[in-house]
Amino acid sequence: MSFDAVDVIRTKRDKGELSDGQIDWVIDAYTRGDVADEQMSALAMAILLNGMNRREIARWTAAMIASGERMDFAKLSRPTADKHSTGGVGDKITLPLAPVVAACGVAVPQLSGRGLGHTGGTLDKLESIPGWRAALSNDELMRQLDEVGAVICAAGDGLAPADKKLYALRDVTGTVEAIPLIASSIMSKKIAEGTGALVLDVKVGSGAFMKELADARELAETMVALGTDAGVRTVALITDMSVPLGLTAGNALEVRESVEVLAGGGPSDVVELTIALAAEMLAAAGVTDVDPAEKLRDGTAMDVWRTMIAAQGGDPSAVLPVAPEQHVVPAPATGVLSKLDALGIGVAAWRLGAGRARKEDPVSPVAGVELHAKPGDQVTEGQPLLTLHTDDPTRFDRALESLTDAIEVAASYDRPPLVIDRIGE
Ligand code: URA
Helix, strand or coil, X not given: CCCCHHHHHHHHHCCCCCCHHHHHHHHHHHHHCCCCHHHHHHHHHHHHHHCCCHHHHHHHHHHHHHCCCCCCCCCCCCCEEEEEECCCCCCCCHHHHHHHHHHCCCEEEEEECCCECCECCXXXXXXXXXXXXXXXXXXXHHHHHHHCCEEEEECCCCCCHHHHHHHHHHHCCCCCCCHHHHHHHHHHHHHHHCCCEEEEEEEECCCCCECCHHHHHHHHHHHHHHHHHCCCEEEEEEEECCCCCCCEEEHHHHHHHHHHHHCCCCCHHHHHHXXXXXXXXXXXXXXXXXXXXXXXXXXXXXXHHHHHHHXXXXXXXXXXXXXXXXXXXXXXXXXXXXXXXXXXXXXXXXXXXXXXXXXXCCCCCCCEEEEXXXXXXXXXXXXXXXXXXXXXXXXXXXXXXXXXXXXXXECCCCCCCCEEEEECC
């Protein structure tokens, strides 16, 4: 059945409900090029302004899944579980998490993306390991999942191509921040990927997409409902992103910190979140008798990491690259560090070269920000607080500008909980 693009746009512009037929048609026609970018931009803006109800979001997600292939992991000998984070500063959790969960007997097909803006991308981080490659064929992915139990690789072009096209359009038309579009974008890829269980890490705070708890909760509830209705056991944790995770933001810097966690050390917040998400993934996959923390302590998660990196051409023993140019930012006063703003640190890391402004830009493996203290720590005026890393010293000034309001020292600090809420059965 054919519809008219302008009628579909008018329906949503006038706060109407899109019918199932309209949704199926517009997604399919846009993917084929029969609906023009300017028409889809207008529709995305109408959705951003007027929203979609649960039925519309579910149908929109199904239509995006139907635009491409669906993977199937049913033949694997173990259950599968995946994790998706809505993105934050210093969020390297996937790197230790996938090997930990695999070491507990659940396979992790982690199809990831590259970073855009101030939040880093998992593939960019792993590409700082000499030799490691992100692109795997579906056969390679299946073999590695069966033999190693964990794969972190680029999502192929075949999964939800409608989303790929629409996300690129939203990125340049100010329509990324619409909860129905974010939820359907993320869940179409995850459902098409074929994972049996899914744990969502919905970030809230200055360094996240969602700045307000109510928005994070709405996004989490929408995604959990979409996953559950599609037969994927889905839960969400809402976690704090007002402060960067761990002590590093930047590609090689974050790999180094992840390896510390896999070696049984590392910053306590990274360890806490890795264990919390691993426990949820295992429970969602039906495995309740294994302690993920033990797999960090006894070295089996590290064994999986090394095998996983080597299986994709990487050298897990290689020395990671280090920035030739470094600049130390001192503590501005003596007292308790009360603010280290995630957005400010993320933008600084991005401006130092760790992230990209356009999707075709290269990223620097060495650039980023290293933190020497976290909110709640006692600091003394003049002590090193941050080290900025880059290969281009002309970038320091712009990075420092983004830190102007990012740091505060006070008499005390009330630490917010890292895991704020849990949504799902
Ligand atoms: N990540 C996605 O994959 N899609 C969005 O819309 C936002 C974040």
